[in-house]
Amino acid sequence: MAITVTEAAARHIKGQLSRRGKGLGIRLGVRTSGCSGMAYVLEFVDVTDDGDQVFEDHEVKVFIDPKSMVYLDGTELDFVKEGLNEGLQFNNPNAASECGCGESFSVDAG
Amino acid sequence: MALLQISEPGQAPEPHQYKRALGIDLGTTNSLVATVRSGVAETLPDIDGQHTLPSVVHYGEQGVEVGVPAKNSSLIDPENTIVSVKRMMGRGLEDVDSLGGVLPYRFVTAPQGQNEGMPFIKTRRGDVSPVEVSAEILCALVGRAKDTLGGELDGAVITVPAYFDDAQRQATKDAAKLAGLNVYRLLNEPTAAAVAYGLDQGGQGVIAVYDLGGGTFDISILRLEKGVFEVMATGGDTALGGDDFDRIVARWMLREAGVDESSINSLQLREAMVEACRVKETLTVEPEVEVGFGEWSGTLSREQFDELVDPLIDRTIRAFKRSLRDAGLKANEIDEVVMVGGSTRVPRVRERVEGFSGKQPLTSIDPDKVVAVGAALQANVLAGNKSAEDMLLLDVIPLSLGLETMGGLMEKVIHRNTTIPVSRAQEFTTYKDGQTAMAIHVFQGERELIRDNRSLARFELRGIPPMPAGGAKIRVTFQVDADGLLGVAAEELSTGVKSSIQVKPSYGLSDADISRMLKDSFEYAGDDKDLRALREQQVEADRVVEALAVALEKDGESLLSEGEYTALLADLESLKHCRQAGDAKSIASEIERIGRSSEEFAARRMNQGIRQALSGQKVDDLEEF
Numbered sequence: 001m002a003i004t005v006t007e008a009a010a011r012h013i014k015g016q017l018s019r020r021g022k023g024l025g026i027r028l029g030v031r032t033s034g035c036s037g038m039a040y041v042l043e044f045v046d047v048t049d050d051g052d053q054v055f056e057d058h059e060v061k062v063f064i065d066p067k068s069m070v071y072l073d074g075t076e077l078d079f080v081k082e083g084l085n086e087g088l089q090f091n092n093p094n095a096a097s098e099c100g101c102g103e104s105f106s107v108d109a110g
Numbered sequence: 111m112a113l114l115q116i117s118e119p120g121q122a123p124e125p126h127q128y129k130r131a132l133g134i135d136l137g138t139t140n141s142l143v144a145t146v147r148s149g150v151a152e153t154l155p156d157i158d159g160q161h162t163l164p165s166v167v168h169y170g171e172q173g174v175e176v177g178v179p180a181k182n183s184s185l186i187d188p189e190n191t192i193v194s195v196k197r198m199m200g201r202g203l204e205d206v207d208s209l210g211g212v213l214p215y216r217f218v219t220a221p222q223g224q225n226e227g228m229p230f231i232k233t234r235r236g237d238v239s240p241v242e243v244s245a246e247i248l249c250a251l252v253g254r255a256k257d258t259l260g261g262e263l264d265g266a267v268i269t270v271p272a273y274f275d276d277a278q279r280q281a282t283k284d285a286a287k288l289a290g291l292n293v294y295r296l297l298n299e300p301t302a303a304a305v306a307y308g309l310d311q312g313g314q315g316v317i318a319v320y321d322l323g324g325g326t327f328d329i330s331i332l333r334l335e336k337g338v339f340e341v342m343a344t345g346g347d348t349a350l351g352g353d354d355f356d357r358i359v360a361r362w363m364l365r366e367a368g369v370d371e372s373s374i375n376s377l378q379l380r381e382a383m384v385e386a387c388r389v390k391e392t393l394t395v396e397p398e399v400e401v402g403f404g405e406w407s408g409t410l411s412r413e414q415f416d417e418l419v420d421p422l423i424d425r426t427i428r429a430f431k432r433s434l435r436d437a438g439l440k441a442n443e444i445d446e447v448v449m450v451g452g453s454t455r456v457p458r459v460r461e462r463v464e465g466f467s468g469k470q471p472l473t474s475i476d477p478d479k480v481v482a483v484g485a486a487l488q489a490n491v492l493a494g495n496k497s498a499e500d501m502l503l504l505d506v507i508p509l510s511l512g513l514e515t516m517g518g519l520m521e522k523v524i525h526r527n528t529t530i531p532v533s534r535a536q537e538f539t540t541y542k543d544g545q546t547a548m549a550i551h552v553f554q555g556e557r558e559l560i561r562d563n564r565s566l567a568r569f570e571l572r573g574i575p576p577m578p579a580g581g582a583k584i585r586v587t588f589q590v591d592a593d594g595l596l597g598v599a600a601e602e603l604s605t606g607v608k609s610s611i612q613v614k615p616s617y618g619l620s621d622a623d624i625s626r627m628l629k630d631s632f633e634y635a636g637d638d639k640d641l642r643a644l645r646e647q648q649v650e651a652d653r654v655v656e657a658l659a660v661a662l663e664k665d666g667e668s669l670l671s672e673g674e675y676t677a678l679l680a681d682l683e684s685l686k687h688c689r690q691a692g693d694a695k696s697i698a699s700e701i702e703r704i705g706r707s708s709e710e711f712a713a714r715r716m717n718q719g720i721r722q723a724l725s726g727q728k729v730d731d732l733e734e735f
Contacts, residue, residue: 016116
């Protein structure tokens with residue numbers, strides 16, 4: 001399995017990186033907290049960590065630590081526009097339920 | 111559903127923790143809203159991709175319109191279309207009148223007890239205050255931000271001109287409150303522009319902010335030291351901007367086309383102005399441009415254009431020079447020049463500013479957006495989205511704050527250029543025996559006599575227990591919050607009676623007033639010192655006269671011979687006379703003289719007092735047993 005990035009998401013991420021002026025790529029991660037148990041982390045990467053897994057899709061490098069990979073394997077990162085609002089969205093097959101806000105999720109036990 | 115933004119490494123927010131914080135540039139002509147997303151501060155466009163919102167509100171038959179539709183109504187329905195409301199914020203009716211007869215509005219005085227002193231504008235939807243009009247503009251920006259950020263807002267930083275006084279700042283905060291917006295703080299516009307360029311991270315230096323907008327020109331000289339921005343001087347021209355550039359080009363065009371300006375109608379004039387604006391913008395990138403008006407067509411080269419606009423730029427450079435002089439600086443002491451306002455795109459403007467300051471001006475951030483961007487960066491920190499050490503931004507108060515003491519003297523409690531927020535307390539006492547109330551009259555300014563300063567507010571502290579003069583201890587506390595708004599509290603320490611006031615002066619000072627007040631305080635420093643000394647001696651003389659008169663009336667006859675009595679009375683008269691006619695020195699020596707001549711009398715009174723006290727003691731003792 002792997003992490004994929006849609007073309008629109010890649011365009012957005014590349015734009016953000018070039019405006020920021022530095023960065024190797026982006027980091028996806030998972031943190032325990034939030035209203036449904038897990039919360040997504042989405043950050044720029046300046047320094048890689050030991051054990052990071054790296055995926056490249058549409059010329060965008062995605063870094064994930066092994067612990068987060070368990071929860072994110074198979075995730076597609078998409079760029080969504082809703083009226084004036086725009087941003088990235090995790091399409092995560094592992095998520096059993098998401099809270100309405102989309103900032104956190106939970107996985108099925110077992 | 112919230113869509114995720116990319117955060118800086120290690121700073122991904124907890125879910126639902128990211129606070130949506132706005133930076134708002136509430137401008138005279140145009141307003142903008144910005145926020146920090148994915149670590150980048152950017153202005154937010156509306157659904158049509160327009161970042162700027164014309165600061166125009168139209169009170170129409172169907173409802174209230176803000177922005178472009180309102181602007182379009184300004185020609186058809188000028189009486190109900192409010193433009194440039196910022197110029198009226200926190201001003202009194204008389205100030206608004208002095209803005210010139212150009213305003214087409216019908217002003218009425220505010221209803222009793224409500225924003226007193228502020229003019230209300232008659233519209234078909236009722237009388238509205240400038241605060242309400244500004245709130246409409248803020249509402250439009252907030253609505254745009256909510257749609258864009260997909261959620262509730264935590265708060266905002268709103269920018270104001272550096273020369274805005276307390277009343278104008280308070281009016282801006284009131285407008286935000288009316289719009290349901292939590293204001294973290296107000297930020298000076300030039301400071302925001304400097305922040306946008308990250309100059310606050312640079313440590314120290316002198317920064318000139320050259321702001322040439324659509325209709326106004328502002329120049330601010332800031333000094334940055336240890337993360338504190340001090341506004342050293344401000345200046346400008348409230349009737350000079352990009353519109354004047356267009357007008358001068360339009361005039362040239364009409365002249366070339368052989369059209370008499372007075373013979374064309376308003377529609378043609380508008381057409382000429384639009385063409386002139388296009389010409390100006392094209393010449394920013396092209397060396398020359400084709401110009402057309404009606405049947406006529408020609409070309410305008412950049413050299414010709416420069417020649418046309420040079421007299422306008424001269425005016426800005428002169429104001430720049432004046433501000434530097436006010437700040438006590440030379441052009442070569444400027445470390446950075448920040449360009450703000452769309453008109454600073456004109457290459458000639460940049461050239462001239464660079465020529466004068468000797469520094470290449472900072473222009474990499476869109477000059478229309480730079481103030482909003484800086485405000486957004488500051489808002490992001492204040493919302494707690496970044497660690498606070500990233501940016502601690504402080505401002506200073508522009509004029510000293512103090513109160514009136516006896517003799518009409520100004521007692522400064524907080525001196526100018528003190529960083530805010532700040533709180534200072536000072537103890538005062540009563541002047542007369544048995545005084546039970548004290549008037550606290552708050553002033554702003556640098557001069558020694560209150561009559562040369564500006565009255566901000568007055569209130570009374572009542573319920574002071576009757577005590578001999580000088581017996582009561584009254585602590586007066588001045589507190590200035592982060593927005594530069596002043597609160598004054600007075601407390602009598604032995605009883606704890608309190609009284610306080612929130613200063614919201616009825617109308618304000620212009621930037622020119624502030625610089626004039628500062629200049630005067632330097633110019634009249636010597637006179638002021640002498641006057642202060644004189645007043646102090648006069649107050650002391652009054653105190654002595656009062657005390658002696660009371661003593662003479664009470665004990666004069668019983669303790670003094672007739673000769674002694676008349677001699678002291680004569681001395682008293684002579685001191686009274688000297689107090690009126692003399693200078694500080696002669697009053698002082700007269701006070702000293704009367705002190706010596708009444709020494710014996712004072713001693714006798716004291717002895718009598720002791721005797722009475724002792725005999726009283728005996729009576730008490732007797733009653734005790």
